[in-house]
Amino acid sequence: METIAIPAINLAPIMPEIILSCIAMLLLLVNVFVPSESKGYLGVLSLVGLVATAASVVSGWGQPVAAFGGAVQLDNFAVFFKLIFICSAALAILISDKYVVREEINHGELYPLILFATVGMMLMACGMDLMVIFLGLEVLSISLYVLAGFNRGSLKSNEAGLKYFLLGAFSTGFLLYGMALTYGATGSTKIGNIAGFVATNPQVATNSLFVVGMLLIAVGFSFKTAAAPFHMWTPDVYEGAPTPITAFMSAGPKAAAFAAFIRVMIVAFPTLKHDWTDLLWILAVLTMTVGNIIALSQDNIKRMLAYSSIAHAGYALVGFTACNPEGVAGILFYMLSYTFMNIGAFAVIVLIGKKGEANGNVQDFAGLGQKRPLLAAILCVFLFSLAGIPPTAGFVGKFYLFSAAIKSGYIWLAIIGVLNSAASVYYYLRVMVYMYFKPSEEDFDWVGMTPAIAVCLLLCVATTLVLGVVPGTVLELAQKAVQF
C-alpha cells in the first residue's frame, strides 16, 4: 500500500474559500458581543466579506490553476459559478434584515450560516475530486438544514428543516454510493484520473459497477437540483423555510448542484455520454412538465415559486442535455439571470408579507397595482422575466438554452420546452391579474421599504433588464467559462 504523498501546498486557488470561512467564523465570535437590536450590523459585515471574496474570485479569471494534487481547480467555469453564488448570498442577506425583525428570529447566526453555505457551494464549483465535491455539498447542505429550520418557534419552519434534512441525507447516501462504485471501477476519486482511466480502458463503459456508479451519482445530483421525479421535497421546504432563505436556496444551491453535476458528467463520464444524455432528456421533460403543471394550481405564492423553480431546473437541464458549449454557456447565463429575477420576486414577497408568514397567497396581492404602483411594476418585471418574455434576462436565457438543444438535434426537446414556457405564463400572469384587476380593501400601509431591500430590488431590476437588452458581454464571458 502506498504512503500518503503530501502535495505542494498552493493556497491561492482556494483563497476565496479561506477568506469567506475566516469572515464567517469571525462573525460567529462577534455575534456573541452584539446586542440583539443591532444584529443588522452583522449583515453589513458579511456583505463586506462577500465583496472581498468576490474580488479574490475575479482575480482568478483567465488563468486556470490546479492545486492540491489536482483536487481543486480554479478555472473560468468555477469563477463564473462562484460569482453567481456570491450574488445570491449577498441578495439573500439584503432581504433578510427586515424579515428577521418582523418574524422575531433576529439571531446573528443567520449571516455566518449563509456564508458557510456559500463556501460549500464554491468548493463544489471548483472541486475536481469526488471527495472535495462531497465535502462542499455537505458544508452547503448542513448549513441549509439549519437555515431551513431557522424559525424555531414556527412549526412550518421546523417541518421544512426536518424534511429537508431527512431527504437531503437520504440523497447524499445515493450520491456517496455512486462515488464509491466509481472509485472501485476506476481506482481514483479524482475526476481527471477517472477521465484518464476511462480514455485508456474504454471497456470500463460496460462495467456494471461503473455504470451503476454513474447512475447513482446522477440520482444524487438530480435530487439536489430538484429535478423530477426527485423534486418531492422542494415545495414543502421552500414553503416552510423563512422567505429570504427560500430565495437563497432556489438560486445559489441549485446553481452549485448544476456546477458539480456538469463537471462530473462531462469530465469523468464522456464515454457514457449517449447514456446520460438520454437520461437527462427524460429528466428535463419530466422536470419542466411536472413543475409547470402543478404550479398552475398553487395559491400560496412561495409554493408556486417552488414549482416554478423546479420548472426552471428543467429548462437548465435542456441545455445540459444538449451538452455542447452553447448549452453549458446557456446554463451559466440562465443561472445568473435566474438568481436576480427570482430573488427579486422574493424580495417583493418579503415586503408584502405580514408577521407569521401571513399574506402569502396570490389573492393577497389584489389591488397592489393601485395602492403601490411602483412595487407592482417591479414585481411585473420579475414575473415577465420568469415567464421568459422579452426584453428580459429570462427570455435571452431560455432562447440560448433552447437553441443549443436544437443545434444538438434535440428539436422535440426544444418544442416541449417552449410549450412549457408558454404554459408557465398563465400562473405568472395570474399574479399580475390580481395586482391590477382585482379590487382590495387593503391599503398596504404596512409595506415599508428599507434601504437594504431597495438596493436589492434596484440591483435585481437593473440586472434583469440589462441582461435582457444587452446580454452580449455576459454571454461572451459565459462562453469563455466553458473550458474545463
Place this chain on the structure above:
Amino acid sequence: MLALNNYLILSAILFSIGTIGVLVRRNAIVIFMCIELMLNAVNLTLISFSHYLGSIDGQVFVFFIMTVAAAEAAVGLALMIAFYKNRESIDVEDVNMLKL
C-alpha cells in the same frame, strides 16, 4: 481471505436494508439510523475497494464521511428536538403541516 465480491454484496445488502428502512419506517430517529446504515454500507464499499486496489484514497474518503455523518447527526437531532418541542412527536406522519 474472502474475495472482494463478498464484501461488495454485503455492503449492497446493508445499503438496501437502509434504503428500505428509510422508506417504510415512521419514526424520524429510526429513519435517521437507517440513513447512517446506508452511509456505513458506503464506507464498507470504499474500504474493500481501497484494500483491493491498494490505493489509500478510499480510506481517506471514509474518514471524511464519518466526520460529515457526525456533523449531520448533530444538526439532525437538533432539528428533531425543535420539531418535538412544537409538535410533541417525531413521527413523520405528523410532519404534515405542509401539504405532502
